[in-house]
Amino acid sequence: MMPTDGRSTWIPRLLIAPTVICALALTVLPLGYSVLTSLREFPLGQSPVFVGLQNYRNLLHDANFHSSLGTTLIFTVVATAIEFVVGLGLALLLKEEFSFQGVIRSSLIVPMAVAPVVVGIIWRLLYGADVGLFSFAVQALTGKSISVLSSTTLALPALILVDIWEWTPFMFLILLAGIQSLPQEPFEAARVDGASSWNIFLHLTLPMLKPVIVVSLLIRALDAFTVFDQVFVLTQGGPGTATEVATLMIYKTAFRFSQFGYGAAMAIGLLVLVMSFSAALTRVFKSSI
Amino acid sequence: MPGPKMIRRKFLRNSLGLATAATAVSLSGCSGKKDASRRGQITFGSYADPALDLLKDVFLPEFERATGIHTEWVEADFSGWFQKALNDGQTKTGAFDIYVMDDLWVPRFAGAGYLANLDELGFQPDADFVPSALDLGYWPPKTGLRQPGIDAKAKSTLYSLPLISDCQLFFYRNDIFSSGSPATWDDVLQMARQKSDPARRQYGWVTRGVKGNPIMNSFFVLLHDFGGDIFGENWKVVINSPQAVEALEFYLKLLQYAPSGVAEFDSDQEGATLLQGNAFAATMWTGWCPQTDDPAKSRVVGKISFDVPPRNIKQVAKLGLFMAGIAAAAPNKTGALEFFKWFSNPSVQLRFARAGGAAFRTSALKDGEAQKKGRWLDATLRALTCGMPSPRTSDWSKVEDILGTQLNKALLEKGNAKRHLDAAAAEATAFLKGAGYPVA
Numbered sequence: 001m002m003p004t005d006g007r008s009t010w011i012p013r014l015l016i017a018p019t020v021i022c023a024l025a026l027t028v029l030p031l032g033y034s035v036l037t038s039l040r041e042f043p044l045g046q047s048p049v050f051v052g053l054q055n056y057r058n059l060l061h062d063a064n065f066h067s068s069l070g071t072t073l074i075f076t077v078v079a080t081a082i083e084f085v086v087g088l089g090l091a092l093l094l095k096e097e098f099s100f101q102g103v104i105r106s107s108l109i110v111p112m113a114v115a116p117v118v119v120g121i122i123w124r125l126l127y128g129a130d131v132g133l134f135s136f137a138v139q140a141l142t143g144k145s146i147s148v149l150s151s152t153t154l155a156l157p158a159l160i161l162v163d164i165w166e167w168t169p170f171m172f173l174i175l176l177a178g179i180q181s182l183p184q185e186p187f188e189a190a191r192v193d194g195a196s197s198w199n200i201f202l203h204l205t206l207p208m209l210k211p212v213i214v215v216s217l218l219i220r221a222l223d224a225f226t227v228f229d230q231v232f233v234l235t236q237g238g239p240g241t242a243t244e245v246a247t248l249m250i251y252k253t254a255f256r257f258s259q260f261g262y263g264a265a266m267a268i269g270l271l272v273l274v275m276s277f278s279a280a281l282t283r284v285f286k287s288s289i
Numbered sequence: 290m291p292g293p294k295m296i297r298r299k300f301l302r303n304s305l306g307l308a309t310a311a312t313a314v315s316l317s318g319c320s321g322k323k324d325a326s327r328r329g330q331i332t333f334g335s336y337a338d339p340a341l342d343l344l345k346d347v348f349l350p351e352f353e354r355a356t357g358i359h360t361e362w363v364e365a366d367f368s369g370w371f372q373k374a375l376n377d378g379q380t381k382t383g384a385f386d387i388y389v390m391d392d393l394w395v396p397r398f399a400g401a402g403y404l405a406n407l408d409e410l411g412f413q414p415d416a417d418f419v420p421s422a423l424d425l426g427y428w429p430p431k432t433g434l435r436q437p438g439i440d441a442k443a444k445s446t447l448y449s450l451p452l453i454s455d456c457q458l459f460f461y462r463n464d465i466f467s468s469g470s471p472a473t474w475d476d477v478l479q480m481a482r483q484k485s486d487p488a489r490r491q492y493g494w495v496t497r498g499v500k501g502n503p504i505m506n507s508f509f510v511l512l513h514d515f516g517g518d519i520f521g522e523n524w525k526v527v528i529n530s531p532q533a534v535e536a537l538e539f540y541l542k543l544l545q546y547a548p549s550g551v552a553e554f555d556s557d558q559e560g561a562t563l564l565q566g567n568a569f570a571a572t573m574w575t576g577w578c579p580q581t582d583d584p585a586k587s588r589v590v591g592k593i594s595f596d597v598p599p600r601n602i603k604q605v606a607k608l609g610l611f612m613a614g615i616a617a618a619a620p621n622k623t624g625a626l627e628f629f630k631w632f633s634n635p636s637v638q639l640r641f642a643r644a645g646g647a648a649f650r651t652s653a654l655k656d657g658e659a660q661k662k663g664r665w666l667d668a669t670l671r672a673l674t675c676g677m678p679s680p681r682t683s684d685w686s687k688v689e690d691i692l693g694t695q696l697n698k699a700l701l702e703k704g705n706a707k708r709h710l711d712a713a714a715a716e717a718t719a720f721l722k723g724a725g726y727p728v729a
Contacts, residue, residue: 129550150552
């Protein structure tokens with residue numbers, strides 16, 4: 001309805017102003033400040049110096065940062081893909097009514113409820129070379145000891161496994177909700193027509209579930225892109241640089257090395273990449289959403 | 290009789306009045322609290338560490354009773370506190386009066402103006418302070434290289450004081466090294482060769498192998514004992530010198546007799562391996578000493594002795610003291626200074642040492658009664674005397690990360706010492722050049 005007098009045009013604006021101000025203060029301002037920080041250097045004991053795009057130019061030639069982006073990408077793609085496949089499998093398996101359904105579903109989502117730092121500590125104990133369960137099992141089976149977190153080939157897969165353990169329940173929950181909300185008529189018709197379970201899954205479940213799949217993949221991928229806690233607790237980016245993800249590098253650059261400007265430039269670079277990744281994924285599946 | 294009707298305007302007026310009154314009351318409460326804090330409270334900000342327990346639990350209450358100044362202790366994990374302290378220093382919010390710091394932080398905090406000048410506040414150290422410990426509190430450093438931007442002729446000023454005299458000691462099993470502390474690193478290697486038995490989880494050596502600060506701290510002593518160094522003249526990176534390569538090769542030889550997962554060992558696993566009786570020797574921080582004699586934590590009570598790390602060409606210990614400085618924006622600088630004067634008083638330091646604390650006065654560390662209670666204090670004093678700190682530059686954390694990553698790679702490959710030290714030197718040199726150091 002169009003406003004009929006002058007009073008009604010400013011009152012609604014006034015009423016939503018606090019929300020808008022809060023939203024700006026919590027999102028746009030920090031982001032703007034980060035961009036400003038990325039254009040400056042902070043020499044010891046002196047006022048910040050404006051350096052223009054120098055930090056971004058350095059970023060383009062920083063092999064360590066590029067390597068950390070590669071590690072992050074591998075982590076994100078592998079972890080998200082496996083979490084999706086396992087989560088979908090569990091959702092299909094547990095979608096029907098059965099005994100102890102509540103208990104089983106609840107226990108499946110426990111890992112997601114544990115704080116990431118605690119998850120890191122639990123898995124550090126499991127992976128430990130001296131007292132860890134993995135080391136013990138491998139030694140019992142092969143007679144050789146194994147040190148998962150000090151192996152350049154095993155450390156990243158070990159981190160991915162931790163992420164899968166923690167976040168597959170999230171995929172499971174979203175996909176289960178999606179499956180249960182699908183209309184039943186097409187499935188009943190397909191069964192009457194004699195379609196096999198595989199064909200029903202391939203030609204009905206998957207296409208109808210596509211919007212939910214896209215959203216779940218997007219949320220998990222964005223989250224995996226910014227993984228930090230488990231890496232910080234389990235490997236600190238090591239051995240060597242095998243698990244040095246971008247967020248860890250940004251953290252170290254800004255807070256350990258006090259290169260605030262360069263750290264901010266890294267963070268903005270990562271943000272641009274994540275947004276591009278998100279836009280690309282959305283565009284690919286645009287027709288489904 | 291019905292009460293007066295509450296019309297909207299009246300409701301709004303009453304609400305406004307109530308809100309104003311509530312705000313006034315809360316503001317007056319805030320200001321009252323601030324006034325009280327100015328009269329007699331000091332707030333410590335610190336990282337959590339068991340070495341600080343004695344100070345927190347016994348000596349701060351004593352300080353409160355002696356001076357009437359209330360103390361508040363706010364702590365976080367090491368990284369968390371570092372960030373909080375940086376924020377507080379930068380924004381000068383005055384949330385803390387005293388920053389507890391790793392000695393590595395002093396260049397950054399003092400250089401950036403986050404700390405109050407103790408000379409100006411009137412603190413006078415005396416000759417009984419362990420010199421190497423006290424020197425860590427000065428900025429710019431009294432001796433050695435000065436980082437770019439710091440006037441070469443600028444007077445060294447006291448910005449912080451030692452709080453706990455932490456340094457690396459050589460911990461060794463006295464039942465294995467039955468003839469006493471090994472004099473040289475070759476003696477350590479020889480014993481490891483003779484008596485290591487991985488099948489029985491008996492290892493000649495244990496160390497911290499995690500990339501970055503942990504492995505760099507472990508290697509630091511060997512590097513200097515073998516005659517190597519990190520920086521030469523004008524900040525030239527000399528970590529790939531022949532002496533440094535020899536030191537790393539020796540370190541890798543020792544690692545043949547260490548547990549297989551040592552590349553992922555940090556301080557906790559290193560200490561646990563020694564206390565569980567699985568290793569014969571390690572260089573560890575003095576904070577671990579009391580635990581060796583605690584039956585609840587150690588299976589080798591009385592079997593671990595302490596000494597300055599063995600020698601090769603030189604004999605060096607690594608300093609890693611807990612320092613304390615008064616925040617530049619501290620709301621109660623007078624109270625904070627009073628704490629410094631009280632805690633550094635000879636009689637308090639003596640009682641601190643006798644209670645098992647790592648004091649920073651020579652007289653306290655030499656005290657016979659204190660040495661009976663803390664049988665590591667004699668070694669601590671000797672280690673402090675020959676101790677070396679990390680290089681005094683605010684950029685050390687970055688260089689340490691570069692060197693520590695390459696050391697970790699050499700450890701994983703169990704070789705290629707020269708190649709990795711060359712790579713470390715090249716990367717560190719490039720970083721220092723970019724940061725304005727006069728590196729050739």
